[in-house]
Amino acid sequence: MFYPKLTRRENYKTKKNGEWYSSNRYYRKEILVDCQYRCVYCDITKSEIGGDDFLQLDHFRPQSLFPELGNNPTNLVAACPVCNRNKSNHWPVGKDVKESYSGQVGFIDPFEEESTSYFHITAKGFIEPLKPPAEYIIKILRLNRDGSVYKRKARMLSKELYFLASKAKNKRGPHVHRKICELIRNSEI
Numbered sequence: 001m002f003y004p005k006l007t008r009r010e011n012y013k014t015k016k017n018g019e020w021y022s023s024n025r026y027y028r029k030e031i032l033v034d035c036q037y038r039c040v041y042c043d044i045t046k047s048e049i050g051g052d053d054f055l056q057l058d059h060f061r062p063q064s065l066f067p068e069l070g071n072n073p074t075n076l077v078a079a080c081p082v083c084n085r086n087k088s089n090h091w092p093v094g095k096d097v098k099e100s101y102s103g104q105v106g107f108i109d110p111f112e113e114e115s116t117s118y119f120h121i122t123a124k125g126f127i128e129p130l131k132p133p134a135e136y137i138i139k140i141l142r143l144n145r146d147g148s149v150y151k152r153k154a155r156m157l158s159k160e161l162y163f164l165a166s167k168a169k170n171k172r173g174p175h176v177h178r179k180i181c182e183l184i185r186n187s188e189i
């Protein structure tokens with residue numbers, strides 16, 4: 001339900017001479033598709049945030065430290081405006097370390113590793129760290145901010161209601177099914 005496995009496409013479009021396009025907007029659609037239209041950090045989806053216009057492109061390795069990456073699309077990920085702002089230029093491992101994290105600090109490359117190995121979502125919608133550097137990421141990006149917790153809870157509720165609706169349809173007739181579907185529609189955001 002949270003943090004699906006993400007896979008980057010093999011190739012992004014390049015100019016005829018093989019160089020990357022200079023505007024990262026050129027890659028926006030491809031990056032959003034590869035990130036499954038969600039913020040790779042807090043996992044909010046385009047429908048939960050109000051449409052894909054609200055998803056931004058984040059330079060996973062910050063531009064300020066890695067200007068040579070420019071608009072290299074393999075360094076771009078989809079992020080919601082709040083995670084993008086909170087991440088800002090944070091890159092605690094420094095420029096000379098190849099890995100994106102070291103010890104307790106740093107960030108998980110969502111295309112290299114599965115976030116579900118690092119984060120556990122509680123029934124109340126909070127993200128708990130499973131292993132480093134999850135605690136650092138949760139703190140820096142404020143992944144347990146009110147709006148994110150609420151949306152996770154709403155997603156879980158919606159899923160649960162659909163499950164109940166499917167059971168009611170089988171066992172207790174169409175009336176209960178209709179009622180639960182109505183509840184689902186009212187609870188969706």
Ligand SMILES: [Zn+2]
Nearest residue numbers: 039042080083
């Ligand atoms: Zn986010």
